[in-house]
Amino acid sequence: MSWSIFAYTVVPAGALLAVLLASGRGLAMKAASKVLSTPVEIGSLRLSVAVLMTALCGALSLLSYSGLRRSEMRAEQVSSSSLAQTMILGDQQMRNVFHQGRNLYLSLLGFTVWVVAWRLKVLHDNQQLAPPKARGRGQTSPTSRIMWALAGLLALLLSDVPLCRLNYQLQLAAFVTPRKERLMASAGMCDNVLASTAVGQCQVFCEDVRLLSEERMRSIMWVRSWHLLGRIAAEVFDDARDVAQGPERIEKLFAQKSCAQVLRSVDKSNQLVNAACAAAAGVSIIAAFAALAHVFAEEDQLAPSGNHQD
Structure with missing residues (x-):
């Protein structure tokens, strides 16, 4: 089966129905319940959509787990082989392991939702899960809801700046640092060699480092394309440092530093700033959801509980 179809239809549909049932809104809960109760006939067998999809996801989880275990065993066998094509076969088997693992986690996610x-x-x-009954108190005013909604939206927008930084760190960890660690084994013999004077193995080493620097640049541009406010903040920060991201900066680095020095700093990052961004992103997102909770909550839900006596 096409797992992309599963990922973009089965999982979101189950999640949407679960959210509707948990929304506390009578119409949404009734609609979701009706969809889940829709009968599906398979020959003489009659099942509801809820039972059918749960059974389907459960079966796929078992099959995917079996495929994952087989791929892992095959990868171990290939890694211990003395064939000349072990590296190529190993890459193929690890790709199979990744695909089977992806299928398993998608199936488990679908089963869960x-x-x-x-x-x-x-x-x-x-009737154990029903919309809350009105208690006779006044409703939250539309103006108040709008103000809370704007506050939540503002908090989400502000979170884009630290999230941009965190996304950049994840991109480096996934696409730059692993390749850097492999190249570091060759850095010693080319420690003080510039790209312009490199020959032999050092020339190959410098070319690999240049490709890695270009990958880092692509990571920067990719992250900035995903974060509007984060991109603006990053560009302002670059302007303050008089730094222009692009091929010219890479050429300047290789002209001033040895290939090994460029390699050592290719994924360099300020850990204190990263920690501050993680904290800021967490606070902003929590504040956003707290504000949005006031948008959808009734006034009596926000009032302090307890009995009051005059």
Whole structure:
């Protein structure tokens, strides 16, 4: 089967139905329950959508786990082989391991969301899960809801700046640092060699370092294309340092530093700034969801609980 179809239809559909049932809104809960109760006939067998999708995801989880174990065993066999093509076969087997692992986690995710949706439907049908009843207090004013919504939106927008930094760190860890670690084994013999004077193995080494520097540049541009405010903040920061990201900067680095020096700093990052960005992103996201909770909550839900006596 096409796992892209599964990832973009089965999983989101189950998650959406679970969210609707957990929303506390009568119309949304009733609609989700009706969809999950829709009968599906397979010959003489009659199942609901909830049962069918849960069973499908469960079966796929078992099959994917079997495929993952087989791929892992095959990869171990290839790694211990003395064949000349071991490296190529090893890469192929590791790719199979990745694909089977992806399939397993997608199946488990689908199984989880459909089980949750099914359980919430049962609770709703038994009237154990129902919209809150009005208690006679006044509703939150539309103006107040709008203000809270704007505050939540502002917090989400502000979180884009630290998230941009964190995304950049993840890109470096995934695409730059692993290749850097492999190249560091060859850095010793070319420690003081410039790219312009490199010959032989050092020339190959410098070319690999240049490719890695270009990969770092692509990571920067990719991250900035995903974060609007993060890109603006990063460009302002670059202007303050008089730094222009691009091929010219790479050429300047290789003209001033040895290939080994460029390699050592290719994934360099300020860990204190990273920690501060992680904290800022967490605070901003929590503040955003807290504000949005006021948008959808009723006034009596926000009032302090307890009995009051005059």
